[in-house]
Amino acid sequence: MWKIITESTPQLIVAGLKYTIPIAVISFVIGLILALIVALTRISQKRGAFSILRWIASFYVWLFRSTPLLVQLFIVYFGLPYLIVPGLFPNGIKLDPYTAGIITFSLNTGAYCAETVRAALLSVPTGQWEAAYAIGMNRSLVLRRIIIPQALRTALPPLSNSFIGLVKDTSLAASITIVEMFEVSQQIAAANYQPLLMYTLVALIYAVFCTVLSWLQKWLEKKSSAYMLPTQGGSNG
Amino acid sequence: MITLEKLSKSFGNNVVLKDITTTFPEKQTTVILGPSGSGKSTLLRSLNLLEKPEAGIYTIDDLTIDFSKPVSSKTTLDLRQLTEMVFQSFNLFPHLTVLKNIIEGPVHVLKTPKDKAIQEAKQLLASVGLADKEDAYPAQLSGGQAQRVAIARSLAMHPEYILLDEPTSALDPELELEVLKVLLKIHNENQSMVIVTHNMAFAKQVANKILFIEHGDARYDGPTEGFFNSDDERIKNFIASMTFSI
Numbered sequence: 356m357w358k359i360i361t362e363s364t365p366q367l368i369v370a371g372l373k374y375t376i377p378i379a380v381i382s383f384v385i386g387l388i389l390a391l392i393v394a395l396t397r398i399s400q401k402r403g404a405f406s407i408l409r410w411i412a413s414f415y416v417w418l419f420r421s422t423p424l425l426v427q428l429f430i431v432y433f434g435l436p437y438l439i440v441p442g443l444f445p446n447g448i449k450l451d452p453y454t455a456g457i458i459t460f461s462l463n464t465g466a467y468c469a470e471t472v473r474a475a476l477l478s479v480p481t482g483q484w485e486a487a488y489a490i491g492m493n494r495s496l497v498l499r500r501i502i503i504p505q506a507l508r509t510a511l512p513p514l515s516n517s518f519i520g521l522v523k524d525t526s527l528a529a530s531i532t533i534v535e536m537f538e539v540s541q542q543i544a545a546a547n548y549q550p551l552l553m554y555t556l557v558a559l560i561y562a563v564f565c566t567v568l569s570w571l572q573k574w575l576e577k578k579s580s581a582y583m584l585p586t587q588g589g590s591n592g
Numbered sequence: 593m594i595t596l597e598k599l600s601k602s603f604g605n606n607v608v609l610k611d612i613t614t615t616f617p618e619k620q621t622t623v624i625l626g627p628s629g630s631g632k633s634t635l636l637r638s639l640n641l642l643e644k645p646e647a648g649i650y651t652i653d654d655l656t657i658d659f660s661k662p663v664s665s666k667t668t669l670d671l672r673q674l675t676e677m678v679f680q681s682f683n684l685f686p687h688l689t690v691l692k693n694i695i696e697g698p699v700h701v702l703k704t705p706k707d708k709a710i711q712e713a714k715q716l717l718a719s720v721g722l723a724d725k726e727d728a729y730p731a732q733l734s735g736g737q738a739q740r741v742a743i744a745r746s747l748a749m750h751p752e753y754i755l756l757d758e759p760t761s762a763l764d765p766e767l768e769l770e771v772l773k774v775l776l777k778i779h780n781e782n783q784s785m786v787i788v789t790h791n792m793a794f795a796k797q798v799a800n801k802i803l804f805i806e807h808g809d810a811r812y813d814g815p816t817e818g819f820f821n822s823d824d825e826r827i828k829n830f831i832a833s834m835t836f837s838i
Contacts, residue, residue: 485642486683490697490749491672493665500700504687582687582729 382460389465419466475510515572599648623799676746736767
C-alpha cells in the first residue's frame with residue numbers, strides 16, 4: 356500500500372499544480388472582474404438604457420446560480436457544438452475542454468462573487484461617498500480610491516469561500532475530459548483496483564490545497580484590516 | 593459670495609425648504625440655527641450639492657446654478673471645488689492614514705504634486721495641533737482629533753467656503769472645545785464658513801451673521817446681535833430652550 360501511495364501522490368500533485376490550481380486561479384480572476392462589473396452595474400442608479408444592462412446583469416446572476424455547475428459544463432462543452440447559427444457559427448461552437456472549463460467556471464463563480472461584491476459595496480457607509488464627493492471626486496474616482504478598497508476588506512472572507520469552493524469544483528472538469536487531479540486519481544484507481552485508497556488520497560490532497568488557501572486568507576485578512584485595529588488612544592466620542 | 597434665491601426642496605410630500613433667499617458673505621462666518629428637522633442641514637448640504645433642491649438659483653462667484661434645470665456633472669464638480677464639507681460624523685477615510693486622508697483630494701482631484709501636497713498637509717496638521725498624528729489611522733484618533741483632521745482635509749482643498757454640519761454634535765464637551773478652538777482660529781483667519789450648530793455660546797461668539805430656520809422658512813436673517821436680542825417670541829423661545837438655566 357505504501358508503494359501505491361508514494362508512486363501516485365507525485366502524479367496527483369503534478370496534475371493538481373498543472374491543472375487544478377491554474378484552472379481555479381484563472382477562472383477566479385476572470386470571475387472576479389466579471390463580478391465587479393456586474394455588481395457595479397447592479398448598484399448603479401442610472402436610468403434609461405442602463406436599466407437594460409441592470410436587467411441583463413440580474414438575469415446572468417439568476418441563471419448561473421439557479422442551474423447546476425455540472426450541467427453548465429455539459430452545455431458549454433458537449434452542447435454548444437450543436438448550436439448552429441448560419442453565417443455566425445455554421446459548424447457550431449467547438450471549444451477545447453480547457454477553454455470550455457475556464458469559461459464555465461468563470462461565469463459560475465462570477466455570478467456568486469457578484470452578489471458578494473455587491474453586498475460589500477453597499478456595506479460601505481454613505482458618509483464615505485459623501486465625503487469623497489465633497490472633495491470633488493467623480494463617481495469612478497470615488498469607487499476606485501475610497502469605496503472598492505474598503506469593500507474588498509468586507510468581501511475577503513466570502514470571496515475566499517468562493518475561491519476554495521471553486522478549487523474543489525474543478526474536479527467536475529474530469530467529466531469534460533480534462534485530466535485534472537481527480538481524473539488522474541480515477542485513472543490510477545481503474546488500473547490498480549484501489550478506489551478507496553486513491554479517492555481518499557486525492558481528497559487529502561484537496562484538503563491540503565484548501566488549508567494552504569485558508570492560511571493565505573487569514574494572512575490577507577490581517578493585512579487588509581490593519582487600519583481597523585486601534586493601537587493607541589481609542590474612539591472616545 | 594454665495595447667493596441663494598428662492599431655494600426649495602422637498603422629500604416626497606414633505607417640504608423641507610420653502611423659497612429660501614439669503615446670502616452667505618465671504619470671509620465671514622454664517623451660523624445656521626434652528627430646531628431639529630427645520631431643514632438647516634438640508635440647506636447646508638444643498639450648498640455642496642449633496643442634496644439637489646428642485647427649484648431656486650444658487651450663485652457662487654461667477655458660477656450660477658438654476659435648480660429647475662438639470663445640473664451637469666461638470667458644474668457639480670466645479671462647485672464642489674469651491675465648497676468643502678465637514679460632517680457631524682467626520683467621515684474620514686478609514687483605510688488611509690491621517691496624512692493620506694488630507695492629500696487624497698489635492699493629489700487626485702486638484703492634481704497637486706505629491707510632495708507639495710504632503711508638505712502642505714503637514715503644515716495644516718500642525719495648525720490643528722496634530723503634527724504627531726500623520727501616520728495614525730482614523731480608528732486610532734479620538735473624536736475631537738478626527739474632526740480636526742476632517743477640518744484640515746477640507747482646508748487642503750483651498751475652498752472658498754467651508755461648510756460644517758453640526759461639527760461638534762458627536763463630541764464630549766472636552767473634545768468639542770478643542771474643535772471649537774480650531775474653528776475660531778480659522779474664523780479669525782477670515783476663512784468663509786457656514787456652520788450648522790446647536791452650540792449657542794459658540795454661535796454668539798463667532799457668527800457674523802445668523803440664519804434662523806424653522807419649518808423650512810428663514811425666520812431670521814441678519815446680524816448676530818439682532819438675533820440674540822430679538823423680540824420675536826419664537827426666537828426667544830428657541831434661545832431659551834437651547835440655553836441651560838434652572
